[in-house]
Amino acid sequence: MKILLGVTGSIAAYKAYDACRMMIKDGHEVIVVLTKGALRFIKKETFTYLGAKRVFSHEDDFTEQLFDGPVLHISLAKWCEKIIILPLSANTLAKIAHGQADDLLTSTLLSSSETPVLLYPAMNTQMLLHKRTAQNISLLKEFPYYHFHSTDEGLLACGDTGEGKLPALEKIKTLYEWLPACSLEESQVKKILITTGATISPIDPVRYITNGSTGITGMYMARKFLQQGHHVDLFCGIHSTKEIDYLKEFKHVRIFRCSTTKEMAKKIQQVRENCDLFIAAAAVSDFEFAYRPSKIKKEALRLNEMNLSYEMAEDILLSFLKVKKEHQLSIGMAAESKDHGTHYFIEKWMRKKTDLLIGNYAFHQYGDENEVPLSMGFGQESNGYYFIEEGQVLQNNISLSKNQLANEIYQWFLTKKAVYDSTI
Ligand SMILES: Cc1cc2nc3c(=O)[nH]c(=O)nc-3n(C[C@H](O)[C@H](O)[C@H](O)COP(=O)(O)O)c2cc1C
The missing domain is CATH 3.40.50.1950 (Flavin prenyltransferase-like)
Structure with missing residues (x-):
C-alpha cells in the first residue's frame, strides 16, 4: 500500500x-x-x-x-x-x-x-x-x-x-x-456474528475449568469482515487475547466478552436473529458446574469430597441452527485431539448440519520436560484445516495461517451469498 x-x-x-x-x-x-x-x-x-x-x-x-x-x-x-x-x-x-x-x-x-x-x-x-x-x-x-x-x-x-x-x-x-478501503452500499453490508475464545465453567469463587483457546481465530475473521465494510458482533471469552479489544476502533463492531457458556448463549440469543452469517469458532465449555459460593477447602479436595455436580451447557450453535432462517449461513468449527480421526468431524457435522464445518486438531502437551507447553491450534498462528460440506471432506488438512483461514472463509461466504441471491 x-x-x-x-x-x-x-x-x-x-x-x-x-x-x-x-x-x-x-x-x-x-x-x-x-x-x-x-x-x-x-x-x-x-x-x-x-x-x-x-x-x-x-x-x-x-x-x-x-x-x-x-x-x-x-x-x-x-x-x-x-x-x-x-x-x-x-x-x-x-x-x-x-x-x-x-x-x-x-x-x-x-x-x-x-x-x-x-x-x-x-x-x-x-x-x-x-x-x-x-x-x-x-x-x-x-x-x-x-x-x-x-x-x-x-x-x-x-x-x-x-x-x-x-x-x-x-x-x-x-x-x-x-481500515475499510471502501464503504459498501447499505444493501451490500452484511451482519456477521462470530464467537471465539474459551468460556469458563466456574466451580467456586477461585476455580474454574476452561481450555486453551485464545480467540485469535475469530479475531482474524472479524478483522477480515470489518475490513470489507461489514458489521460484526464478536462474542469472546473473558480471557481471550487483548488484541480483540483493538478492534473497538472500527466503526461497525460490537464486542461482547462473556465468562460462561450460559452468559454467551443469552447474549447471542438477543442479536442472532438479524445476522447473515453465524460463525461458531469459540471453544465453549460443554458443561457447567453447580457453583459453590465459597471456596472449597483443601481438606475437602484431599478427601475427594468435592462431589462436583454439573449439567450440560446450552449448545449455542445447535440452538442457532434450530431457529435459523433460510438466508442465514452457518459455519461451525470442530477441535479434536490428535488421536481422533477425521470421522469425528463428520460425526459432528451429522449432529450440527452447518453450511460449512471446519475441523482442526488442537491440544496442549504439558509435562516436566516442556518448559513451555507444546501446542497445536491453541494460540498458534497456523494449523491444518479440514473443510466439510454436506458431510464430505472437501479440503483435507490444508495448512493455513489463521489470517489465511479468515480470507478463505470470506471468499466462501461471498460465493455462497451469490448462489443464494441468484435463486431468489
Ligand atoms: C515541548 C512541547 C510539547 C508539545 N507537545 C504537543 C503535543 O503533544 N500535542 C500537540 O497538539 N501540541 C503540542 N505542542 C504544541 C505544538 O508543537 C504547537 O501547537 C505547534 O504549533 C504544532 O505545529 P504543527 O501543527 O504545525 O505541527 C507542544 C509544544 C511544545 C513546546
Whole structure:
C-alpha cells in the first residue's frame, strides 16, 4: 500500500520513527511529510535512513522538490492510497477541520478527494478535552473517509496523567492495516456474528475449568469482515487475547466478552436473529458446574469430597441452527485431539448440519520436560484445516495461517451469498 505519513508537532513525534519503520517492514511504501512543528522535535533525515521512499517538509511545495508531477501537493495526493497523520497535533487538527491549506501536509489533504485519512491525535488532556478540539474532531467525523483513533490514558510527557497518549504500535497497526478501503452500499453490508475464545465453567469463587483457546481465530475473521465494510458482533471469552479489544476502533463492531457458556448463549440469543452469517469458532465449555459460593477447602479436595455436580451447557450453535432462517449461513468449527480421526468431524457435522464445518486438531502437551507447553491450534498462528460440506471432506488438512483461514472463509461466504441471491 502507498502510505503518506504526516507527522506533526507533538511531543510524541519521535514515535513516528517506529511507526514508519513498522509500515515499511510490513511491505508498504511510505512517503513522509513533516510539519513545521514536527521539525522542532524530530529530523527529516532519520526517515530516509529508515527506508521512507521520500521525505518532505512543510515548505517543500515551494522549494522545487518534485515528485511525479509539477505541483508537489497534487502529485502526493494522487499517489497515496491512505493518509496517516501520526501524531496529530491540536493545531494541525484545527487547520484540517477548517479546510486550511497553509503548508504541504494540509494542502495535500485538501487535494485528496476520498482517500481514507487515519488520524492519531496526541496531546495534553486539557488540549484534547478543550471544547474547540472536540468541535474540530466532530467536524471531521462528518466525512466518511476520516477516521480517528482513540488516545490512550496514562502519564503524559508534561507530567499530567490522563487521556491524550499516542497508542502503542500494536494498536496503531490494527486500524491502519485493516481500515475499510471502501464503504459498501447499505444493501451490500452484511451482519456477521462470530464467537471465539474459551468460556469458563466456574466451580467456586477461585476455580474454574476452561481450555486453551485464545480467540485469535475469530479475531482474524472479524478483522477480515470489518475490513470489507461489514458489521460484526464478536462474542469472546473473558480471557481471550487483548488484541480483540483493538478492534473497538472500527466503526461497525460490537464486542461482547462473556465468562460462561450460559452468559454467551443469552447474549447471542438477543442479536442472532438479524445476522447473515453465524460463525461458531469459540471453544465453549460443554458443561457447567453447580457453583459453590465459597471456596472449597483443601481438606475437602484431599478427601475427594468435592462431589462436583454439573449439567450440560446450552449448545449455542445447535440452538442457532434450530431457529435459523433460510438466508442465514452457518459455519461451525470442530477441535479434536490428535488421536481422533477425521470421522469425528463428520460425526459432528451429522449432529450440527452447518453450511460449512471446519475441523482442526488442537491440544496442549504439558509435562516436566516442556518448559513451555507444546501446542497445536491453541494460540498458534497456523494449523491444518479440514473443510466439510454436506458431510464430505472437501479440503483435507490444508495448512493455513489463521489470517489465511479468515480470507478463505470470506471468499466462501461471498460465493455462497451469490448462489443464494441468484435463486431468489
Ligand atoms: C515541548 C512541547 C510539547 C508539545 N507537545 C504537543 C503535543 O503533544 N500535542 C500537540 O497538539 N501540541 C503540542 N505542542 C504544541 C505544538 O508543537 C504547537 O501547537 C505547534 O504549533 C504544532 O505545529 P504543527 O501543527 O504545525 O505541527 C507542544 C509544544 C511544545 C513546546
